Amino acid sequence: MKKILTGDGSFTFLNEEFKEVYHSISGAEEEAVKKYAAPTNIFELAKKGRIRILDICFGMGYNSSAAIDIALNSNPECRIDIIGLEKDKSLLNSLKDLKPKFKNYDIIRNIKNDFYKDSNVDLRILFGDAVETIKKVEGLFDVCFLDPFSPRKLPSLWTQNFFKDISSKLKTGGVLATFSCATHVRINLVRAGFDVKDGPCIGRRAPSTIAVKL
DSSP, rough: EEEEEEETOOEEEEETTEEEEETOOOOOOHIIIIIIIITTHHHHHHTEEEEEEEEEEOOOOOHHHHHHHHHHHTTTTTTTEEEEESSOOGGGGTTTTTOOOOOOOOOHHHHTTTTEEEEEEEEEEEEEHHHHHHGGOSEEEEEEEOOOSSSSTGGGGSSHHHHHHHTEEEEEEEEESOOOOOOHHHHHHHHHTTTEEEEOOSSSSSSSSSEOOO
C-alpha cells in the first residue's frame, strides 16, 4: 500500500481499488482532529465518564485515535467504547510502521483478532461491507464518524437507507461527522432524521458536515 505524505507531516495511504487516499492530503492528522473528534463534542462527553463511538470506515484508525486522545485529556478515567466498521482486513497489517503524533496510536497498532481492550478503551472492529455489518452493531452510540471513500466512488454508504441504519444506532442528540457536504448527501441525512449544519473547513473551501439525530 502506497504511503502518501500529507501537508501536516503525517502519512496516509492510497487505496488502489478506489484510487483515493484515506485522508485529506492537506493534513491527515489535522483532519482527524478538526473534522471528526473535536466537532463531535468528545471533550465534553468524556466528562460524563463513558462515551460510545461508531467509527464507520475505520481505515487507519486516525479518527478513533484522535477521539481517544481528546477524551482521556478531558477525563483520564473515561471509558471509551468504539466499534469500527471496515472492509479491508489487510489494512491493519500496514499500520505497524506508522508513527503519527496521536498519544494513544499504540492502541490501533496493538489490535489483535479485531479487538483491543484496556482499563479505558474497548475497541472492536467488524470487517465486511458496512451496509451489512452495521446491522450487527448492538447498543446506542453518542458519536458516529462517517469516513468512507467519496460518494462518487462508494455510493452505497451515502444513501438515505444507510443513514437510517446509522440513525437507529445513535442516541437522540447523537452527533455524526463526515467530510462531504454534497447536496444529495445532506438531503439524505435530513430524510433519515438528522438536523444538518456546516462542519469545519479543513483542507478545502467547502465545509464538512455535522448532523445531529433528532
